Amino acid sequence: MSDQTPCHLRDRDDIVLRVLQLSVNFAVGKQTVQAVTDVSFDVARGETLGLVGESGCGKSTVGRAIMQLPPPTAGRVLFNSQDMTALSGEALRQTRTGLQMIFQDPISSLNPRRRVRDIIAEGLTIWGRDNASVRVDEVMAAVGLDAASAGDRRPHQFSGGQCQRICIARSLALDPDVLICDEPVSALDVSVQAQILNLLEDMKARYHLTMVFIAHNLAVVKNISDRVAVMYLGKLCEIGNTDAIYARPAHPYTRALLASIPDADPLAREQASIDNEPILQGELPSPADPPSGCRFRTRCPYAQARCADEVPQMQAVADDHHVACHFPVLTP
Numbered sequence: 164m165s166d167q168t169p170c171h172l173r174d175r176d177d178i179v180l181r182v183l184q185l186s187v188n189f190a191v192g193k194q195t196v197q198a199v200t201d202v203s204f205d206v207a208r209g210e211t212l213g214l215v216g217e218s219g220c221g222k223s224t225v226g227r228a229i230m231q232l233p234p235p236t237a238g239r240v241l242f243n244s245q246d247m248t249a250l251s252g253e254a255l256r257q258t259r260t261g262l263q264m265i266f267q268d269p270i271s272s273l274n275p276r277r278r279v280r281d282i283i284a285e286g287l288t289i290w291g292r293d294n295a296s297v298r299v300d301e302v303m304a305a306v307g308l309d310a311a312s313a314g315d316r317r318p319h320q321f322s323g324g325q326c327q328r329i330c331i332a333r334s335l336a337l338d339p340d341v342l343i344c345d346e347p348v349s350a351l352d353v354s355v356q357a358q359i360l361n362l363l364e365d366m367k368a369r370y371h372l373t374m375v376f377i378a379h380n381l382a383v384v385k386n387i388s389d390r391v392a393v394m395y396l397g398k399l400c401e402i403g404n405t406d407a408i409y410a411r412p413a414h415p416y417t418r419a420l421l422a423s424i425p426d427a428d429p430l431a432r433e434q435a436s437i438d439n440e441p442i443l444q445g446e447l448p449s450p451a452d453p454p455s456g457c458r459f460r461t462r463c464p465y466a467q468a469r470c471a472d473e474v475p476q477m478q479a480v481a482d483d484h485h486v487a488c489h490f491p492v493l494t495p
Contacts, residue, residue, distance in 0.1 A: 185238035213388030269326035280314035403484030
């Protein structure tokens with residue numbers, strides 16, 4: 164791991180979470196799968212970072228590695244300036260209460276044999292917090308659940324959207340600083356997705372949360388994020404302000420992702436055909452044997468010989484907008 168600080172990390176006093184050159188490898192038989200390689204980003208207090216990419220790019224692995232589930236193979240995770248990768252045992256358990264995670268499938272992430280009230284109170288009970296029942300009632304009301312009628316029921320008696328509300332209440336019970344949302348709406352109906360997204364925004368404001376929002380739906384990420392980080396095959400390829408990323412994507416992969424968003428406006432579809440944006444071709448390479456140089460080069464319409472020889476490093480293309488590409492697409 165290089166000691167040089169990546170150029171896209173910000174020098175600010177309000178940085179709550181800083182991920183430095185994070186790598187996660189898994190042993191699969193005799194092969195080593197490079198799920199995440201040299202990923203760095205930071206999140207300021209009160210900010211929402213959207214972490215996006217297609218399935219298999221490693222974004223969920225990054226979220227779990229931040230929580231030390233499991234610990235990363237290399238790199239550091241600084242939470243409130245404390246290196247979580249250097250902690251273990253009781254020190255790690257206590258520090259980790261400041262970070263909570265919401266998982267993709269709300270039903271399978273809840274114990275089916277326990278009452279909702281007990282599920283939400285579990286963290287409070289483990290840590291011996293006072294007035295646990297009062298806190299449970301408070302967070303249940305905050306997420307739109309009636310404690311009197313819902314508290315004694317079990318998860319199978321609720322819909323998917325209601326189960327996700329229970330998961331959100333459970334994550335808020337210990338009053339965390341950072342909430343990591345791992346595709347929290349992808350398993351829900353479209354109508355319910357909007358309700359959960361609005362709820363997360365309300366909870367962010369009410370409890371002064373900082374969020375990492377992991378998703379593959381760029382339309383969802385645009386509406387909830389202050390900044391966006393785009394991943395491809397375990398690597399970070401673009402990061403910056405949400406408006407800048409969506410208005411002027413500089414990485415060919417980001418452009419391809421944005422071009423793939425369905426648009427009901429016939430005029431927009433016509434304009435897209437006029438712009439003649441290259442369509443993403445081919446299949447995602449295996450993380451057990453990633454391409455040399457730029458990992459996107461095997462599917463990139465702008466790839467040249469240099470892309471196979473050199474790993475692209477982050478470079479600034481505008482204020483708070485960085486891209487890891489030898490030949491960024493710079494549009495007005």
